[in-house]
Amino acid sequence: MRNIESISEEVGANYHQMQHxxxxxxWDHRALIDQVAQEVSRVLPKRKLTxxxxxESGWVKKGDHSVGVGHQYxxxxxxxxxxQVAVFTCLSNGxxxxxxxxxxxxxxxxxxxKARCDKAGIPxxxxxxxxxxxxALEIIHQQVANGLSFDFIGGDGYYGNDADFASSIDxxxxxxxxxIHKDQKIYLERPDLAVPERKSNRGREPKRxxxxxxxxxxxxxxxxLGDQDWQRIRVRNTAKGVLVADYHFVKLWIINASKMQVExxxxxxxxxxxxxxxxxxxxxxxxxxxxxxxxQGLAYMQAQRFFVEHAIxxxxxxxxxxxxxxxxxxxxxxxxxxxxxVSSFVLKEKLHCFDDLPLLSxxxxxxxxxxxxxxxxxxxxxxxxxxxxxxxRQRDINYSxxxx
Numbered sequence: 576m577r578n579i580e581s582i583s584e585e586v587g588a589n590y591h592q593m594q595h596x597x598x599x600x601x602w603d604h605r606a607l608i609d610q611v612a613q614e615v616s617r618v619l620p621k622r623k624l625t626x627x628x629x630x631e632s633g634w635v636k637k638g639d640h641s642v643g644v645g646h647q648y649x650x651x652x653x654x655x656x657x658x659q660v661a662v663f664t665c666l667s668n669g670x671x672x673x674x675x676x677x678x679x680x681x682x683x684x685x686x687x688x689k690a691r692c693d694k695a696g697i698p699x700x701x702x703x704x705x706x707x708x709x710x711a712l713e714i715i716h717q718q719v720a721n722g723l724s725f726d727f728i729g730g731d732g733y734y735g736n737d738a739d740f741a742s743s744i745d746x747x748x749x750x751x752x753x754x755i756h757k758d759q760k761i762y763l764e765r766p767d768l769a770v771p772e773r774k775s776n777r778g779r780e781p782k783r784x785x786x787x788x789x790x791x792x793x794x795x796x797x798x799x800l801g802d803q804d805w806q807r808i809r810v811r812n813t814a815k816g817v818l819v820a821d822y823h824f825v826k827l828w829i830i831n832a833s834k835m836q837v838e839x840x841x842x843x844x845x846x847x848x849x850x851x852x853x854x855x856x857x858x859x860x861x862x863x864x865x866x867x868x869x870x871q872g873l874a875y876m877q878a879q880r881f882f883v884e885h886a887i888x889x890x891x892x893x894x895x896x897x898x899x900x901x902x903x904x905x906x907x908x909x910x911x912x913x914x915x916x917v918s919s920f921v922l923k924e925k926l927h928c929f930d931d932l933p934l935l936s937x938x939x940x941x942x943x944x945x946x947x948x949x950x951x952x953x954x955x956x957x958x959x960x961x962x963x964x965x966x967x968r969q970r971d972i973n974y975s976x977x978x979x
Contacts, residue, residue, distance in 0.1 A: 581749055595836050604908040609721050611915045612675035612830045615666050616723040618923055624726040624876060625668040627718060628751075628883035629711045629734060631680070633660040634897045642695040643902045645682040661911075662710040664718070665886040666725060669811075672882035673922040674890055676718060678710035679907060695766040696903040707733065708740050719747065727863075729880045732756045733861055734954055738831035738838060745862050751845070752861045752876040757794035759858065764788050766837060784835050793858045796825075797844065805846065808874045821846040822874055826863060841865070893937040934965045 619625065633649035635658050642659070649658035651733075664676040685691060686704040712736060718725075726862035727750040735753030746750045746791050805821040812818070823844040831838050841864060845857040859877050890896040896914045901907060908915070921937045928935050939961050946954075 596902060598901060598908050599905070600909070602909070604905070605914040607912040608676060608915055609717075611912070611919045612666075612718060612721055612723055615673045615675055615919050615922060616725075618919075619666055619668050619671060619673070620928060621668065621724075623669050624872065625666060625724060626876065626879045626882075626955065627664060627675075627723065627728050628667055628672075629662065629664050629728065629730040630880070630883040630887060631660060631662045631707055631733070632887045632891075633658040634899075640695075640699065641902045642907055643679050643681050645684060647680075647682060648850040652807050652897055654919055655791065660707075660906075662707050663712065663883065663887055664711075664714045664882045667879050667882035667886075670882075671746070671922060671925065672886045674886050674918045675723065676714045677911050677915075678705075678714060679904075680707055680710060681705070694923060696905055698904070701907065708737055712740070712743055715744065715747070715749075724763070726750060727752055727876055729753065729876065729883070731880065735759075736831060739833055741840075741860060741862070742834075742838065746900065750861070750863055750876075752859055752863070752873070752879075754860045754877075754880065755793065757856070757858060758792050759792055759860075760790045760829065761796060761840075761842065762786065762788050762830070762837075763796075763825075766790075766827050766830065768830070768835065786830060790830075793842065793844070794856075796842075797856065800844075806870065808871055809877050810874045818847075818878060820874070822870060823872065824870060826864075826872065829860075843871075843873055845874070845877060886918070889921075889937045890914055893941055894918060894921070928933075932961075932965065934968050939964070 577665065580812065592905045612899050624895035627794070631650065633647075633651055634654075635649060635652060635656050636644045639657075643661075644657060644659050646655055646657055647660055648654070649656040649660065660680045662672060662678045662680065665672045665674050672971075681697070681701070681704065683704045685695075685697075686702050689702075711730065715728060729751070730753045732754045735755040736759060739753055741753055768784040769787055774921075780961050800823060805823050808820060808822050810818040810820060823842075823846075825842050827840055827842055828837050829840055831834070840862070843859040843861060845859075847855045847857075849855050857877070859878070864874060865873075887896075894914055894917050896911070899907065899910050900962075901910065921940050924940050925935050943961065
């Protein structure tokens with residue numbers, strides 16, 4: 576883990592000034608994040624559809640003083656853990672992506688504890704409990720107001736299984752491609768809603784609307800499909816070969832339980848083979864239609880969620896997003912804003928160098944800057960080191976493609 580003291584020693588900065596800059600200085604983190612988001616939107620290539628992709632991520636923490644920390648589900652370890660969790664968003668287009676926004680999740684126990692919020696310096700306006708879905712919608716509204724250019728909104732099953740979340744995006748006039756869980760209930764024919772007749776004098780009289788058509792889960796629907804119901808699509812190139820998958824598309828209906836209304840969806844099912852030869856299935860809902868978008872375009876949109884995971888991983892492992900040891904609200908916001916600023920710089924360098932160095936990575940850029948600062952080897956040695964890494968990557972890519 577990194578703290579301000581060790582960073583100050585490495586870069587030769589004044590510790591107290593660095594501490595003040597991160598923890599107490601009143602520079603506007605929101606203005607910086609918005610500026611970074613606008614710059615990413617400006618420089619990101621528009622070769623394909625651009626996605627605003629949402630995901631959450633967490634950090635395992637010790638103790639109970641770090642802002643927002645609590646015993647909650649942490650995706651990094653795949654279980655309940657003492658951790659901080661935040662909702663993140665990136666812009667992605669093709670093979671390029673960069674972080675553009677984040678909201679720290681505050682558990683209800685924090686929002687209800689005034690003394691704890693005071694100690695962490697959480698502004699009063701941010702002490703109202705909000706779910707991760709609420710935070711995701713905040714981000715979407717923020718980036719729409721911010722003028723970002725994107726064609727669709729993506730997210731995992733946590734967001735896709737909430738019918739109200741999808742409807743909120745639809746009401747804003749945006750396309751969505753949201754993953755769903757295998758137990759999501761669907762109707763192949765439009766269901767009617769009616770109050771069931773009372774079957775006996777015992778018990779309460781039925782008052783809730785129910786569907787008159789039989790429902791089934793998407794996993795059960797999958798079992799009804801035959802070989803003729805799939806089409807093979809080449810989605811995109813990857814470092815491990817061409818992503819080729821079998822796809823199935825079908826129009827259907829769901830019931831939005833909170834509003835008790837019937838809503839239309841397009842179900843997208845992707846089937847790929849694992850190394851062990853087993854079928855790997857991915858389900859998604861979209862409000863797109865096949866009259867306006869091609870199957871290839873829908874497959875591309877579904878595959879773009881990979882890039883928010885990659886962007887978060889890059890921000891953590893290379894740029895130090897998960898190495899914070901600060902405890903207060905403002906320090907967390909400042910460090911996230913600075914991390915996103917560096918992430919946008921990395922994106923620009925990748926684009927600038929793409930013709931000569933198409934495999935340039937955040938790690939390469941970080942190592943080259945470190946070399947420039949500390950001169951631990953000659954420039955020729957540094958360049959040879961990067962090229963050697965690229966040659967290995969290219970050999971791995973060529974080998975993967977030779978097998979597809």
